[in-house]
Structure formats: C-alpha cells, structure tokens
Amino acid sequence: MRSLYVIAHPEATHHIEKVVGGWHDSHLTPTGRLAAAAIARTLRAQIPRGAEVEVISSDLRRARQTAEEIAGLFGVAPVLDRRLREKSYGEAEGRPQEWLDRRFVPPPADGDRMGHHEGVRGAETRGECARRVHAAMDDILERPRTHQVVVTHGFALTFVVTAWIRMPYASLGSVSFRAPSGSITELREDDFFHNRQVVSLGAVGHLG
Known part of the structure; x- marks a missing residue:
C-alpha cells in the first residue's frame, strides 16, 4: 500500500497582512508554526514506526518551514x-489583495479556462501551474516509497490531487479541491487493485 499525505501550509504572514501570496515569500505566523507542529505530530502518530518516509515540499519559505517541522519528527531532510x-x-x-481584485479578469464559464490570462502581468495561467505540478x-x-508527505499551497493542491487520480489535462479546467490552510489530505493506493483513493480531503481536526 502507498500513502501520500498532502499538506496545505498553515497560516502565513501574507494571510494576516492581506497581501497576495503566490510566489511572494511569506513565512509562517506564530499560529502557523503551532499548526505545523500539530500536523507533524498527527503524521507521526499515523505513520507506522520504522516506515520509510519522504517529505517533499515547495521551496517557498512558508511551505519549507512546515516541511522542516514534519521532517524533523521523522529524522529526515x-x-x-x-x-x-x-x-x-x-x-x-506582495501587493494588497484589493490591488489584485481591481485588475483580476475572471475566467469564462466555458472555453479555454486553462489558457485564460487573468489580466496581471507575469502571472501564470491555470494551465501553466497545472503542468508544472503534474510534472513534479x-x-x-x-x-x-510507501509513505510520502507533500507540502504545497491551496491552489496548487488541486493539481497534486488530479495528478494522483490521473485526471486528464482536458478535464482540469473547472476542477477545484478545497483544502483549508493547515489541512491534511490523505491519498492511498492499494497493493491488489492499485486503485488510487482520496481517503480524506482537507482534514483539520488536528488543529483543534
């Protein structure tokens, strides 16, 4: 059996400062650090002792800080x-969220949602984000590996899940999996049928 635990990093400074995240390299707040510790303890309790665990993370600081908290309990980097x-x-x-809101061009209900440009210079399209996450x-x-932990971000998490369930690229235009900050999504593949399950999505019970 293979298990994948997908973590949406917890509260970061861009959340409370109400600025746009994306590649802005914000860091965890004190509340976010407590949540990261709770995530780590929950995974340590859930994953059998002695199991080989790999922790893979976005390189942005808020995700990296979360991953370091988790990896530390498993004795890995x-x-x-x-x-x-x-x-x-x-x-x-890094700009105020309202700055983006004034300029944002929402995608059409139908048509080319993956290639839609949202009206902000230098921004990725949905399709560009999806392709790189699927490649990762x-x-x-x-x-x-039997146990892997993937630390990512709220928007990108959708494409971690769609890659897991092998959803075709043509179907990604409207799909969205909602997972709150600090949540754990559990994915599992069984040894016999090799079915890929979404066991839980966006669980937050560990956050109290």
Whole structure:
C-alpha cells in the first residue's frame, strides 16, 4: 500500500497582512508554526514506526518551514521542489489583495479556462501551474516509497490531487479541491487493485 499525505501550509504572514501570496515569500505566523507542529505530530502518530518516509515540499519559505517541522519528527531532510509552488500572480505578489481584485479578469464559464490570462502581468495561467505540478508529481510517484508527505499551497493542491487520480489535462479546467490552510489530505493506493483513493480531503481536526 502507498500513502501520500498532502499538506496545505498553515497560516502565513501574507494571510494576516492581506497581501497576495503566490510566489511572494511569506513565512509562517506564530499560529502557523503551532499548526505545523500539530500536523507533524498527527503524521507521526499515523505513520507506522520504522516506515520509510519522504517529505517533499515547495521551496517557498512558508511551505519549507512546515516541511522542516514534519521532517524533523521523522529524522529526515525535506526535499525541495519549486514545481510545487503556488500559482504565480506575477506583479500582484506582495501587493494588497484589493490591488489584485481591481485588475483580476475572471475566467469564462466555458472555453479555454486553462489558457485564460487573468489580466496581471507575469502571472501564470491555470494551465501553466497545472503542468508544472503534474510534472513534479510524475517524478514523486516514480520513486518507490510507501509513505510520502507533500507540502504545497491551496491552489496548487488541486493539481497534486488530479495528478494522483490521473485526471486528464482536458478535464482540469473547472476542477477545484478545497483544502483549508493547515489541512491534511490523505491519498492511498492499494497493493491488489492499485486503485488510487482520496481517503480524506482537507482534514483539520488536528488543529483543534
């Protein structure tokens, strides 16, 4: 059996400062650090002692801090992969959220949602974000591990899950998996049928 635990990093400074995240390199707040410790303890209690555990994380500081907290309890070093970063919002990053809201061009209900440009210079399209996250997941899942922890961001998490369930690219235009900050999503593949399950999505019970 293979288990993958997908972590949406907990509260970071851009959340409370109400600025745009994306590739803006914010860090965990004190509340976020407590949540990261709770995530680590929960995973330590859930994953059998002696199991080989790999921790892979976005290289952005808020995700890296979360991964370091988790990896520390398992005695490993996190593997950083910039392809697990949040969607880039280009020149909006680090600016007030209302600055982005005034300029944001929402995607159409139908048509080319993956290639839609949101009106902000330097921002990624949905499709660009999806492709790099799927590429990262292809590499992660090629490695023979029974337990892997992937630390990423709220928007990018959707594409971690779609890569896991092998959802075709053409189907990604409207899909969205909601997972709150600090949540744990558990994915599992059984040894017999090799079915890939979404066991839980965005669980937050460990946060109290």
